Amino acid sequence: MKTLLLNPGPVTLSERVRQSLLQPDLCHRESDFYDLQDEARTRLLDAYKLDPQKWAATLMTASGTGAVESMIASLVPADGRLLVVQNGVYGERIANIAKQYGIEYLALAHDWMSAPDLAAVARCLDTEGPFSHVAVVHHETTTGRLNDLHGIGALCALHGVQLLVDAVSSFGAETIDFDAANIAAVAATANKCLHGVPGASLVIATHGAIERAASRTYYLDLGRLARMQAARNTPFTPSVHAYYALVEALREFEDEGGVPARHARYAALAEQVRSGLAARGIASILPPEHSSVVLRAYELPRGVAYEPLHDALKAHGFVIYAGQGDLSKQLFRISTMGALTAADIERLLQAFDVLTQ
DSSP: OOOEEOSSSSOOOOHHHHHHTTSOOOOTTSHHHHHHHHHHHHHHHHHTTOOTTTEEEEEESSOHHHHHHHHHHHHSOTTOOEEEEESSHHHHHHHHHHHHTTOOEEEEEOOTTSOOOHHHHHHHHHHSOOOSEEEEESEETTTTEEOOHHHHHHHHHHHTOEEEEEOTTTTTTSOOOTTTTTEEEEEEESSSTTOOOTTOEEEEEEHHHHHTOOOSOSTTOHHHHHHHHHTTOOSSOOOHHHHHHHHHHHHHHHHTTHHHHHHHHHHHHHHHHHHHHHHTTOOBSSOGGGBOSSEEEEEOOTTOOHHHHHHHHHHTTEEOEEOOGGGGGTEEEEEOOSSOOHHHHHHHHHHHHHHHO
16 A cells, blocks of 8 residues: 655655656766756756846755755845844744854744734834844744745845745745745745755755855855855765755646646645544644645644654555644644555545544
8 A cells, every 4th residue: 555645755656756766877977967956956947937147056966954044044144134034933944044043033933823913024124123034934844834925925025124934834835925025035845835856955046145145054055055056066065866856846747737737736635634524524724725735734633642643644555744842742743745645545544534533
């Protein structure tokens, strides 16, 4: 029985992407590799119809957190100041990255179950500044909440502040208005909504942001990575086969209709899960209009702890995900990324019927 991953990355691969991992071994100093790297960088911009005269996609061998670390450590200047809007684990992680690198920052903390308070963000920008950058998680997978990127971006534009976006769990499936949101950079990864494999991540940034990039970090120095990739080069040995998979995943992504099609596909599957569990007495933590289509959080069934629920569903071929921190005793999470179908979700719901009888 094939096990389907309903965790927030890595995802269940399509056969097309899985087969791409069987391509020939390739030296990263050959022109064939630079062709592969160039195609990935071009297709990543094309995913959101971005102008290459303004934007550049930079690849790195790292998890999504590596991309976020590269973005924060490289793009906040030595004399800069960062406002971190946080309402979950991943917003707190950004603050910890800033602290690790000695970046001056202020964390505007919200309860994990709450949306960012735009009025509080505005007050912070008015009274606690000046700030050079604001950082926010677009899809906070702690709860499955989709944060108001447009609203926060509008405040950044009003105050002349650049926005840094952790889009690790939204890039490829949720709307990102790169220009209207005053975005300087977006960090993402191959192994979530793009349906690649772990080991390749990316930062899409304006050329201006890259030109001003600092060099606090060696391996994740975004400026150096961007300059060398633009010149068909690379400073280190990348995860070549992860790049093979990313390019094939991006080809498949385009063939299937890009962001709008992926959003619609996830939305249908997420609603199938939500309505099916609701009919079985298992409520979602957030209403659909506040949630991403990528992942949603649900109350644990009455009298059932997460571990036995996880193990029982895994025995039926499904891997779900625990809550984080204090939420681990209250909720579980289900993602609809990857090569999943409506028939797969129906089987999942039938597994819940067996477990709750």
